Amino acid sequence: MQSVIKVSNLTKQFKGLTAVNDLSFTVNKGDVYGFLGQNGAGKSTTIRMLLTLIAPTSGNIELFGMNLKKHRSEILRQVGAVVEKPDVYKYLSAYENVSLFAKLSGITVTNKLVMDQLEMVGLASRAKDIVKTFSQGMKQRLGIGIALVHNPQLIILDEPTNGLDPQGIADIRNLILRLSKDMGKTIVVSSHLLSEIEQVASRLLIIDKGKKLVEGNAHELFDPAQTIVEIETTNNSLALQQLQQSNWRNLLQPQRGQNILLKLHRNDVPALHRGLVEMNVEVISFQPRHNLEDFFLQITSNNQHVQAFTN
Amino acid sequence: MKYLFLVIVALASFQTASFCQDMTALVNKVKAKLDKVNDYVAEGNMKTDVIFIKAPVGRVKVYFKRPNRFKLKRDGGISILPKGGVTINMTTLIEGDHFTAFAVGDAVVNGTKVKVVKLFPTTENSDVVLSTLYIDEANLLILKAATTTKENGSFEIEMNYGKYMAYALPDKVVFSFNTKDYKMPKGVALEFDDEEKLTDAERIKRKKGRVQINYSSYTINKGLDEAVFK
Amino acid sequence: MYKLLQIELYKIFKRPRTYISFLAITALVGVIQLGLVKNGDDYVNFVMGNVMQSFSFDGKLLNGYLVCYILLQLLLVHVPLLIALVAADMISGEANMGTLRLMLTKPISRTQFLMAKFLASAIYTFMLLVWIAFLALFVSMFLFGVDDMVIQKTNYLVQLPVDDVFWRYTGAFGFALLSMLSVAALGFFLSSFAENSIGPIVATMSVIIFFTILSTMSIPLFQKIQPFLFTTYMVNWKEFFDPKVNADNAVIVGSLHKPERIITSAIVLIFHIIGFVGATMVIFKRKDILS
Numbered sequence: 001m002q003s004v005i006k007v008s009n010l011t012k013q014f015k016g017l018t019a020v021n022d023l024s025f026t027v028n029k030g031d032v033y034g035f036l037g038q039n040g041a042g043k044s045t046t047i048r049m050l051l052t053l054i055a056p057t058s059g060n061i062e063l064f065g066m067n068l069k070k071h072r073s074e075i076l077r078q079v080g081a082v083v084e085k086p087d088v089y090k091y092l093s094a095y096e097n098v099s100l101f102a103k104l105s106g107i108t109v110t111n112k113l114v115m116d117q118l119e120m121v122g123l124a125s126r127a128k129d130i131v132k133t134f135s136q137g138m139k140q141r142l143g144i145g146i147a148l149v150h151n152p153q154l155i156i157l158d159e160p161t162n163g164l165d166p167q168g169i170a171d172i173r174n175l176i177l178r179l180s181k182d183m184g185k186t187i188v189v190s191s192h193l194l195s196e197i198e199q200v201a202s203r204l205l206i207i208d209k210g211k212k213l214v215e216g217n218a219h220e221l222f223d224p225a226q227t228i229v230e231i232e233t234t235n236n237s238l239a240l241q242q243l244q245q246s247n248w249r250n251l252l253q254p255q256r257g258q259n260i261l262l263k264l265h266r267n268d269v270p271a272l273h274r275g276l277v278e279m280n281v282e283v284i285s286f287q288p289r290h291n292l293e294d295f296f297l298q299i300t301s302n303n304q305h306v307q308a309f310t311n
Numbered sequence: 312m313k314y315l316f317l318v319i320v321a322l323a324s325f326q327t328a329s330f331c332q333d334m335t336a337l338v339n340k341v342k343a344k345l346d347k348v349n350d351y352v353a354e355g356n357m358k359t360d361v362i363f364i365k366a367p368v369g370r371v372k373v374y375f376k377r378p379n380r381f382k383l384k385r386d387g388g389i390s391i392l393p394k395g396g397v398t399i400n401m402t403t404l405i406e407g408d409h410f411t412a413f414a415v416g417d418a419v420v421n422g423t424k425v426k427v428v429k430l431f432p433t434t435e436n437s438d439v440v441l442s443t444l445y446i447d448e449a450n451l452l453i454l455k456a457a458t459t460t461k462e463n464g465s466f467e468i469e470m471n472y473g474k475y476m477a478y479a480l481p482d483k484v485v486f487s488f489n490t491k492d493y494k495m496p497k498g499v500a501l502e503f504d505d506e507e508k509l510t511d512a513e514r515i516k517r518k519k520g521r522v523q524i525n526y527s528s529y530t531i532n533k534g535l536d537e538a539v540f541k
Numbered sequence: 542m543y544k545l546l547q548i549e550l551y552k553i554f555k556r557p558r559t560y561i562s563f564l565a566i567t568a569l570v571g572v573i574q575l576g577l578v579k580n581g582d583d584y585v586n587f588v589m590g591n592v593m594q595s596f597s598f599d600g601k602l603l604n605g606y607l608v609c610y611i612l613l614q615l616l617l618v619h620v621p622l623l624i625a626l627v628a629a630d631m632i633s634g635e636a637n638m639g640t641l642r643l644m645l646t647k648p649i650s651r652t653q654f655l656m657a658k659f660l661a662s663a664i665y666t667f668m669l670l671v672w673i674a675f676l677a678l679f680v681s682m683f684l685f686g687v688d689d690m691v692i693q694k695t696n697y698l699v700q701l702p703v704d705d706v707f708w709r710y711t712g713a714f715g716f717a718l719l720s721m722l723s724v725a726a727l728g729f730f731l732s733s734f735a736e737n738s739i740g741p742i743v744a745t746m747s748v749i750i751f752f753t754i755l756s757t758m759s760i761p762l763f764q765k766i767q768p769f770l771f772t773t774y775m776v777n778w779k780e781f782f783d784p785k786v787n788a789d790n791a792v793i794v795g796s797l798h799k800p801e802r803i804i805t806s807a808i809v810l811i812f813h814i815i816g817f818v819g820a821t822m823v824i825f826k827r828k829d830i831l832s
């Protein structure tokens with residue numbers, strides 16, 4: 001399979017701090033590549049290195065089979081990116097912003113091209129409005145519109161759902177799926193929230209403290225057998241006792257905080273729910289958790305699993 | 312002090328008068344020659360030579376009408392003239408009959424033998440305190456005049472005659488005067504400061520100014536409108 | 542590159558902030574001209590008081606040329622502040638807005654990016670000076686007419702014939718452009734360090750104000766360091782109004798008293814421009830964009 005990004009032994013040090021540590025990964029053509037890590041894990045630094053905003057301390061980056069340092073312009077012509085916040089020129093209109101960045105990307109700008117792009121991100125009706133008046137979601141969509149205007153092969157979205165409302169998050173998710181499935185783009189999308197990534201990513205990289213934890217196919221990583229459920233009841237110690245005496249006892253996990261944790265197959269979650277009702281446990285909350293912290297818990301409590309994806 | 316000075320001058324003049332020949336007649340002859348000109352318009356070049364003034368040579372027009380109307384106009388541009396001085400010409404110097412004149416000796420000006428005549432105005436309101444005239448007796452021309460005034464300091468006028476000698480109108484007039492030191496308040500000019508250090512000789516030279524006018528033509532006694540002196 | 546420059550200019554002239562400078566100049570020049578229309582003669586009498594004691598001036602002393610000189614004398618000390626407003630914002634403003642990272646992920650080299658940015662601020666500077674020239678020179682010529690220009694220098698008075706003035710203004714504005722470009726270059730340099738606009742704008746203004754004070758104060762201690770301050774050379778546009786004189790102390794039309802001083806100053810300023818912009822390039826090319 002053709003690789004679009006090939007990163008080898010990438011390291012970045014800032015005055016005594018190693019932000020990215022000997023990181024290697026490959027993104028193949030057509031991937032929606034989820035880039036997961038907690039805040040400060042080194043995601044943004046890595047993405048900035050991919051975009052030449054930050055110079056690596058050591059290591060090598062190849063995009064489209066070309067060395068990034070040597071073929072910078074050629075490569076960046078085929079890349080569209082939104083890095084962190086989708087900041088654009090607030091004193092210019094949406095139309096002016098798209099047109100300006102399209103020109104910078106080296107393409108011929110026509111009115112139709114700009115309007116089509118704004119149409120695609122649902123901003124056509126606000127084309128002439130100054131960006132200052134836009135909501136966060138609209139700015140995000142505009143940022144993506146700008147990233148896509150020159151029809152790049154590789155799209156890099158750094159935390160694209162930050163600060164968005166649920167509708168905004170869903171819009172971005174749908175857009176990513178459309179770009180991938182309908183237009184065959186390669187997409188790198190970073191997030192600190194697993195729930196966002198799992199719905200779109202075909203492949204996944206998890207980093208922590210600048211180092212790779214896991215890289216693999218999403219469907220394998222999101223093993224339904226490894227779902228963590230967090231339960232809060234009116235009397236947690238009583239509920240725990242009852243669970244320890246039930247058939248669910250083998251699924252209990254070491255507690256973190258007050259709540260009860262169980263690891264089970266996703267298909268068994270309804271049965272657990274029913275079981276609690278039958279035991280007369282008064283449930284306050286019942287959450288199959290998908291955040292990164294739990295995922296880390298999941299993969300680190302199963303060392304075999306980690307090794308399976310880090311070879 | 313001033314009073315004492317006047318007394319000395321008066322005594323001195325009284326004494327010289329007793330020893331020297333009365334020159335009123337000569338001065339009157341010179342005056343008669345000057346009086347042939349009723350009015351004139353002259354054209355020429357003027358050059359202001361004051362060490363602290365950088366001015367270009369400019370074309371000037373000079374208008375004169377008896378008894379004492381005098382106007383110098385720069386032909387397009389601004390004229391910078393020492394106060395009072397240049398407007399005094401020979402006619403105004405020996406205006407009317409209110410003066411005492413006597414010779415104090417002979418001298419040579421520009422190779423011409425001249426009579427040195429002291430002239431005292433006898434009217435109270437005259438600005439001129441004392442004039443020394445260097446008169447070419449043969450041609451009845453004043454070649455040089457040194458004047459002390461009450462208001463405008465002392466100055467010296469030197470004249471060269473040529474084409475218009477018959478009317479006692481000079482081709483060239485050099486007017487010398489003393490100037491105050493030029494001082495620009497610091498900081499006003501906002502310039503890179505490079506004030507040169509001056510020697511005493513230069514400092515004295517800085518205080519001497521000259522205005523030189525070279526006349527190229529005169530239009531004499533053709534009548535002149537009062538308006539030009541406004 | 543041309544396209545990039547176009548974009549940079551587009552951005553500059555789309556910002557309301559840019560027009561503050563043009564408005565400020567218009568207001569300032571307008572107010573001074575109004576003042577001089579009303580009380581110009583009093584002003585001239587006051588300024589020339591010293592010489593007017595011994596000399597009489599016949600002609601239009603307060604004409605458009607003199608008014609322009611007065612205006613430039615007052616304005617050119619303050620224009621750097623307006624230049625700083627834009628130049629010191631060129632890079633830091635983009636960093637502050639967050640658009641810098643977007644710009645630099647486009648297929649343009651950082652050298653091109655910086656060149657376009659500096660050229661754009663240079664064009665802004667140029668246009669500001671053209672505006673000043675229009676208001677201070679042409680409008681003054683219209684309002685006050687023209688005549689010989691009589692100005693006071695530190696050590697002497699200069700009279701320039703009316704026909705010998707305009708080219709001097711052309712030279713003076715050209716020189717002023719160099720001065721202002723060195724300010725722009727300084728602002729540009731400082732803006733490459735910061736991620737907000739206020740810092741470099743204030744820093745540029747402070748440097749200019751501080752250096753200008755040191756450059757113009759006649760205190761021996763300061764005079765020793767003046768040759769090392771670029772602000773010292775910035776005021777030398779005035780040299781264009783100092784003609785040479787001949788042996789008779791008459792002004793030689795079309796001459797300059799110290800052309801070498803103009804040339805030296807211009808070279809010093811050009812070196813500063815190249816130095817500041819060059820340093821910006823070197824530093825910025827290696828800079829990690831973290832904004």
